[in-house]
Amino acid sequence: MSDYAADPSRARETADTAYIHDVAIVGLGPVGQVLALLLARHGHDVVVVEKQAEPYPLPRAVHYDGDISRALDGLGLADFMAEFSSASDIY
Ligand SMILES: Cc1cc2nc3c(=O)[nH]c(=O)nc-3n(C[C@H](O)[C@H](O)[C@H](O)COP(=O)(O)OP(=O)(O)OC[C@H]3O[C@@H](n4cnc5c(N)ncnc54)[C@H](O)[C@@H]3O)c2cc1C
Incomplete structure (x- = not known):
């Protein structure tokens, strides 16, 4: 688990850090997960940001x-x- 996942407030503290990616996806729901995997399989450098530290606990x-x-x-x-x-x- 990243430091950001353990303590999401850290992301704001370090928001001036520059990262370059091909694609940024906001939200690691099923759409974000599948999209990230498909793009990665096509050779793209993908970053996904998710505000929740843990997956939703119930089936949807x-x-x-x-x-x-x-x-x-x-x-x-x-x-x-x-x-x-x-x-x-x-x-
Ligand atoms: C009780 C229930 C039962 C369901 N049953 C079915 C079913 O049987 N079959 C079916 O196909 N669908 C079902 N659904 C619908 C299904 O869950 C949704 O269609 C699906 O989750 C949508 O996926 P998504 O990735 O678009 O969005 P979400 O699953 O909502 O994911 C979005 C993600 O983005 C994150 N996020 C939002 N804003 C930000 C932000 N500003 N910064 C960072 N992260 C952010 C959220 O935390 C979340 O993790 C059900 C839904 C519910 C509530």
Whole structure:
């Protein structure tokens, strides 16, 4: 865990530090996570900033559709997802 994650107020103290990245993503929700992974797989230097020190503690995705399934497959997560999910004809 970075110092910033342990104490987010430190980020403000050191905000004048210069970092150069190709892409900055604000928010490490599912959209930010998938986007960061896809961009990194295409060779981009990505930084993600997240205001919460810990992940949200409750599940917020019970169903996902074919587009999301293909995106997760593209990230090499098909086997991992198959461990705790099953296909359904109803969405
Ligand atoms: C109870 C519940 C059940 C749900 N069930 C389903 C489901 O079954 N299937 C489904 O597909 N979807 C479901 N959803 C919706 C799903 O959770 C959202 O669509 C999804 O989380 C959106 O992802 P996101 O990355 O766009 O945003 P978020 O998940 O909201 O992530 C945004 C992130 O940005 C961070 N952030 C915000 N502002 C800043 C800032 N200024 N600086 C730094 N970080 C910041 C936040 O802390 C957060 O971590 C559910 C939602 C809820 C609440």
